[in-house]
Amino acid sequence: MPDRSTSALVIDHLVKDVGPVPALEGRMLRVIHDVSLRAEFGQVTVLLGTNGAGKTTTLGCAQGLTARQGGRVELLGTDPHDAHPQLRARVGVMLQDGGLPPSWRPIPLLRHLARLYAHPAPVDELVDRLGIDAFDRTSIRRLSGGQKQRVALAAALVGRPEVVFLDEPSAGLDPQSRTVVFDLIDELRREGIGIVLTTHLLDDAQRLADYVYIIDAGRSVAEGTVPQLLQDHSARSSGSGRIRFEAPRGLAGTFTGRAGVTLAEVSPGSYVLDGPLQPTDLAALGAWFATRDVMPAGLTLSTATLEDVFLDLASGATAGTRR
Numbered sequence: 001m002p003d004r005s006t007s008a009l010v011i012d013h014l015v016k017d018v019g020p021v022p023a024l025e026g027r028m029l030r031v032i033h034d035v036s037l038r039a040e041f042g043q044v045t046v047l048l049g050t051n052g053a054g055k056t057t058t059l060g061c062a063q064g065l066t067a068r069q070g071g072r073v074e075l076l077g078t079d080p081h082d083a084h085p086q087l088r089a090r091v092g093v094m095l096q097d098g099g100l101p102p103s104w105r106p107i108p109l110l111r112h113l114a115r116l117y118a119h120p121a122p123v124d125e126l127v128d129r130l131g132i133d134a135f136d137r138t139s140i141r142r143l144s145g146g147q148k149q150r151v152a153l154a155a156a157l158v159g160r161p162e163v164v165f166l167d168e169p170s171a172g173l174d175p176q177s178r179t180v181v182f183d184l185i186d187e188l189r190r191e192g193i194g195i196v197l198t199t200h201l202l203d204d205a206q207r208l209a210d211y212v213y214i215i216d217a218g219r220s221v222a223e224g225t226v227p228q229l230l231q232d233h234s235a236r237s238s239g240s241g242r243i244r245f246e247a248p249r250g251l252a253g254t255f256t257g258r259a260g261v262t263l264a265e266v267s268p269g270s271y272v273l274d275g276p277l278q279p280t281d282l283a284a285l286g287a288w289f290a291t292r293d294v295m296p297a298g299l300t301l302s303t304a305t306l307e308d309v310f311l312d313l314a315s316g317a318t319a320g321t322r323r
């Protein structure tokens, strides 16, 4: 069982340069300017960011794979950069490109990895759970992207890690495998493992995240639970909620909403109530229907999604600045 007196991972004002970069005449490029985050045990912490935002680089520093130029990193209570190799046995890593030896077959590879740990997870159970036996006669190099992903996840979990890093875990998975992987992640969370997951798939983040950090151009720009991020977004933006319905024509001018909440007839007989909607706006709309004796058709309510939050916050810029 993990020691819960510390966080699984703490990153404080991380700074990271890469290079020297030939295209910059050998200068270094600052790709992480200021990233802070905290991942707790028994939670899925999601790093969200556009391509090149700095997620993989941040994870590399978190795992101690690469030196940093500034900031503090504590993985399982220790600075991973100068930690004892034993720290590695307590950490599971699923890399974006798999990082698996291409000539091995999946099950012998997993059995080999299991022998490196004092208390490995039962390989047969992982194989069964992730449907790996269906393609065990194939070497890693010939596996499909989704099959490789499943082997990479099994490899990350075989040592019974206390914290696990999953870089784009659902990339390339068909819907069925995606469900299997998500169920497994839910189970790891219930077992108290700290899960740090990077993705740019907003559905994945919305489905899995206990806490989200949004990284943009090498900086942390927002954090919170999904409901908190949605709430902050709706406070920042008008038009974050929308109710659509069909009703007789020409009624829009008879509705008076709160400040910022407007009813428009967007095409004959099709209405949209738009604005920073609150429950009182639904009540006002219901009362308006009653006084007009209108029974609306096709009434739908849509609110902001994590995608709206992400598009609002992420500039799409990449992370580099010459040093």
Ligand SMILES: Nc1ncnc2c1ncn2[C@@H]1O[C@H](COP(=O)(O)OP(=O)(O)OP(=O)(O)O)[C@@H](O)[C@H]1O
Residues within 6 Å of the ligand: 018, 019, 021, 029, 031, 049, 050, 051, 052, 053, 054, 055, 056, 057, 058, 200, 318, 319, 320
């Ligand atoms: N060795 C390097 N030399 C030059 N640029 C680098 C190097 N390593 C990383 N970068 C740059 O740093 C930025 C951050 O890269 P990183 O891989 O961390 O992004 P990411 O958020 O994981 O992106 P993705 O979602 O596409 O995987 C990118 O602009 C990348 O091109």
